[in-house]
Amino acid sequence: MRPNVYPTHQARIRILQHAAFWIVVLIILTVIYGAGMPDYWIAIGVVALFLPIHIAYFYSIGYVIIPKFFNRKKRIEFFVLLIAAVVFSTLTFRLMEIFVADPIIYSAVKKTDPTFVWKKLEGSFWQQLAKPVYLISAFEQTNIFVWIALSVKFFKMWFERRQAAMEAELNFLKGQLHPHFLFNTLNNLYALTLNQSPQSPGVVLGLAEILRYMLYEANTDVVDLERDIKIVESYIELEKIRYEERLDINFSINGLSNEYKIAPLLILPLVENAFKHGASEQVGQAWINIDLRVKNNFLKFKISNSKPDRPDPKDSRNHHTSIGLANVRKRLEILYPSAHQLKILEEDEVFAVILELELDKKIEIAS
Numbered sequence: 001m002r003p004n005v006y007p008t009h010q011a012r013i014r015i016l017q018h019a020a021f022w023i024v025v026l027i028i029l030t031v032i033y034g035a036g037m038p039d040y041w042i043a044i045g046v047v048a049l050f051l052p053i054h055i056a057y058f059y060s061i062g063y064v065i066i067p068k069f070f071n072r073k074k075r076i077e078f079f080v081l082l083i084a085a086v087v088f089s090t091l092t093f094r095l096m097e098i099f100v101a102d103p104i105i106y107s108a109v110k111k112t113d114p115t116f117v118w119k120k121l122e123g124s125f126w127q128q129l130a131k132p133v134y135l136i137s138a139f140e141q142t143n144i145f146v147w148i149a150l151s152v153k154f155f156k157m158w159f160e161r162r163q164a165a166m167e168a169e170l171n172f173l174k175g176q177l178h179p180h181f182l183f184n185t186l187n188n189l190y191a192l193t194l195n196q197s198p199q200s201p202g203v204v205l206g207l208a209e210i211l212r213y214m215l216y217e218a219n220t221d222v223v224d225l226e227r228d229i230k231i232v233e234s235y236i237e238l239e240k241i242r243y244e245e246r247l248d249i250n251f252s253i254n255g256l257s258n259e260y261k262i263a264p265l266l267i268l269p270l271v272e273n274a275f276k277h278g279a280s281e282q283v284g285q286a287w288i289n290i291d292l293r294v295k296n297n298f299l300k301f302k303i304s305n306s307k308p309d310r311p312d313p314k315d316s317r318n319h320h321t322s323i324g325l326a327n328v329r330k331r332l333e334i335l336y337p338s339a340h341q342l343k344i345l346e347e348d349e350v351f352a353v354i355l356e357l358e359l360d361k362k363i364e365i366a367s
Contacts, residue, residue, distance in 0.1 A: 025145050026051055038108045046101050050093060050141075057089040058146045062153050086143070094138040098128050206238045218264035222362065225260040225299070229253065229292065232268050239275050248287040255294040260359055263335045267292075267301055269324030270353050274305040276324075277351070297360040304352035325353070335362050 026047055034043030065085065069078035102121060109116050120134065128134070213231050217223060236251065274288050288305045325344070332340045332355075339361030343354040 021149065022051065022055060025054065029145075037105060038112050042105070042108050046104060049096060049101055053089055053092050053096065053142065054146055057085060057142060058149050060085055061146070062150055066153075086139075089142045089146075090135065090139045093142045094129060094135060097134070097138065098125065206234055210234055210238075214265065221263065221364070222261040223264045224258060225262045225294065225359070226256055226258055228262055228264055228267060229256060232271055235268060235271060243286070246285060248285065249290070250288075251290040251292075253292045256292065257294075260294055260297065260299075261362075262299070262357070262359055263331065263362055266328055266331060266357075267355070269328050270301070270303055270355065273324045273353070274303050274351075277305075294359075297358060299355070299357040299359055301355040301357075302352065304350055307349055307351050328355075332357075337363065 026044070029047040029050075030040060030044045033047060034040040037043045037046075061082065065078060065081045069075075069081060102118075106116075106118050106121060109118075121128070123131075210231055213227075217227070233251070236249065240247065240249065271290065274290075286306050288303065291300075291302045293300045329342055332342055336357060339358035341354070341356040343356075345352040345354070
């Protein structure tokens with residue numbers, strides 16, 4: 001098979017972005033230096049002579065020295081090569097001035113002003129090259145735009161690494177939910193099969209629907225809030241089968257519509273937590289109250305549950321240390337860093353979690 005030698009769409013976009021940047025640099029330098037020259041055509045020609053030096057300098061640092069040495073923690077080699085690149089580009093710039101640019105500029109100015117004398121051209125080649133003021137000027141002109149470009153590249157690298165780290169953490173947190181949920185639900189199914197309950201097949205089907213959602217539908221950045229709540233309701237139906245008359249549960253929903261989106265699996269762990277650390281640990285009658293309100297992309301979700309009268313002192317698990325709550329808290333901090341509040345309220349007989357969320361303020365995580 002013949003390899004594809006043509007750049008991909010993304011590569012073409014990057015090439016155009018880089019080309020646009022250097023065109024902007026050419027225009028800016030032309031405007032700056034053209035003010036002191038006879039006309040801007042000479043200015044653009046002179047600036048174009050130096051542009052390859054800027055370009056070679058930038059790409060040698062940004063795409064060779066940094067990736068091969070700095071990123072691989074070869075710091076001594078990195079600094080040696082960086083200094084060498086700075087010195088080489090400065091000297092190349094100064095040599096271009098002495099042999100090409102300065103004679104062109106001098107000749108153009110001389111045509112308009114025969115009496116013009118340029119002290120910069122005085123002296124032999126070595127005397128011109130060794131003048132500190134012009135070496136410093138060459139260093140400044142070589143580095144200013146290159147290091148602006150490198151600063152942009154460094155910021156882009158930092159941002160991409162930050163995005164990758166956030167995405168990896170989100171994937172880990174999502175993956176953590178699946179076995180945790182499956183383990184708890186299989187425990188419920190096991191209890192029903194021990195009692196030879198005829199409702200066991202229904203539990204298996206309900207579990208299959210929820211797992212299908214978790215594994216396939218919840219892999220996107222956002223899902224329909226209605227769909228996410230539908231899965232919560234399916235989970236509640238499974239738990240009702242297990243607890244039967246021993247559990248009093250109320251679920252109130254207001255303002256839900258198909259226009260709202262949410263990061264998947266933020267609400268389900270809160271509901272699961274109420275069952276696991278509330279109803280399942282309570283011997284007698286238990287209750288769970290759930291209230292969901294949505295208006296103008298603002299979601300308020302409150303879930304409260306009864307607590308066991310005498311919690312087992314040997315059981316180190318509690319609401320605060322549960323995997324589900326910790327998982328939701330971390331995901332909220334990543335996805336809705338300044339657009340959420342997660343409040344945990346605990347009293348002697350009641351445990352409550354209140355989630356307030358601005359649904360349209362989710363940040364984008366690059367895939």
